[in-house]
Amino acid sequence: MVNLETKIGKIRLKNPVMAASGTFGPEYGELMDINKLGAYIAKTITLNARIGNPPPRVCETPSGMLNSIGLENGGLDDFIKNKIPALKGLKIPLIASIAGDDAIEFKALAKALSKVKKIAALEINLSCPNVKHGKRDFLIAQDEEATYEIIDAVRRSTALTVIAKLSPNVADIKRIAKAAEMAGADAVSLINTLVGMAVDIDTKRPVLGNVMGGLSGPAIKPVALRMVREAYNSTKIPVVGIGGIMDYKDAVEFMLCGASAIQVGTANFVNPAASIEIIDGIKSYMAASGIEEIKELIGALKT
Numbered sequence: 001m002v003n004l005e006t007k008i009g010k011i012r013l014k015n016p017v018m019a020a021s022g023t024f025g026p027e028y029g030e031l032m033d034i035n036k037l038g039a040y041i042a043k044t045i046t047l048n049a050r051i052g053n054p055p056p057r058v059c060e061t062p063s064g065m066l067n068s069i070g071l072e073n074g075g076l077d078d079f080i081k082n083k084i085p086a087l088k089g090l091k092i093p094l095i096a097s098i099a100g101d102d103a104i105e106f107k108a109l110a111k112a113l114s115k116v117k118k119i120a121a122l123e124i125n126l127s128c129p130n131v132k133h134g135k136r137d138f139l140i141a142q143d144e145e146a147t148y149e150i151i152d153a154v155r156r157s158t159a160l161t162v163i164a165k166l167s168p169n170v171a172d173i174k175r176i177a178k179a180a181e182m183a184g185a186d187a188v189s190l191i192n193t194l195v196g197m198a199v200d201i202d203t204k205r206p207v208l209g210n211v212m213g214g215l216s217g218p219a220i221k222p223v224a225l226r227m228v229r230e231a232y233n234s235t236k237i238p239v240v241g242i243g244g245i246m247d248y249k250d251a252v253e254f255m256l257c258g259a260s261a262i263q264v265g266t267a268n269f270v271n272p273a274a275s276i277e278i279i280d281g282i283k284s285y286m287a288a289s290g291i292e293e294i295k296e297l298i299g300a301l302k303t
């Protein structure tokens with residue numbers, strides 16, 4: 001028997017596999033058993049509703065895709081009134097994902113969501129590349145001080161497990177991960193998408209309505225692995241690995257680099273059952289390798 005149980009802050013996951021925010025909704029329940037996942041991460045919400053960016057919002061690129069959804073969502077009230085009740089059959093931990101313009105908005109979201117019984121943890125999206133954050137012209141996760149300020153504000157507003165979702169669009173991920181840890185994050189998750197663009201030579205226009213978008217999928221995996229490794233080496237909190245995970249081998253690579261858990265994003269669009277197959281694949285890999293506890297894999301990279 002192999003034991004896949006892992007821990008992120010105060011939450012225990014029966015296995016380390018989650019679907020990444022924004023790439024997976026309750027409708028997947030028609031295609032697979034969502035309760036087999038380690039936890040369910042909701043799409044990022046903001047305090048007020050957002051209409052998102054102009055279309056086209058997605059396009060395929062070699063070994064990946066670009067998206068510029070722009071955090072379209074119905075806001076906090078809609079999430080509590082409509083989205084959470086739609087998850088009533090959920091038996092695994094529910095992780096809400098939040099984004100905002102400033103500490104006041106993040107605080108308000110954290111406080112309100114802490115009162116919702118069903119929510120086990122908050123993923124703090126400091127890293128969506130497709131939105132402007134008020135007066136700021138950089139992502140929160142691109143700046144150590146801003147990362148500290150927002151995580152500190154959330155930490156003071158909630159007793160829930162706090163996961164800081166970081167951006168790859170930085171020079172030194174170690175410093176940002178450290179700032180999140182110092183501010184009280186229970187874990188860091190990385191990476192969000194890499195800023196990119198695509199061009200149509202016939203129209204001579206950018207393919208995406210928003211010009212720039214976020215690159216995801218297999219193309220970003222090597223960058224994600226490197227950053228997960230650096231975050232693991234520079235902090236003492238659990239690291240959640242994200243970026244181009246398509247199968248169990250990719251997932252194991254992230255765990256060897258130090259990920260205590262992983263998230264599957266773009267793969268859900270190619271194969272809705274990808275995350276379930278990844279859980280089964282990790283189990284078989286562990287059994288075949290004589291590994292009983294998933295902990296034995298985490299950070300076990302030989303260098």
Ligand SMILES: Cc1cc2nc3c(=O)[nH]c(=O)nc-3n(C[C@H](O)[C@H](O)[C@H](O)COP(=O)(O)O)c2cc1C
Binds near residue numbers: 021216
């Ligand atoms: C269409 C799409 C929508 C996304 N929406 C969100 C979101 O709402 N919140 C968030 O934190 N990340 C969002 N992401 C980023 C993913 O959660 C993930 O960090 C990223 O895609 C890298 O993982 P992948 O290569 O497995 O897709 C989105 C990604 C895609 C492709």
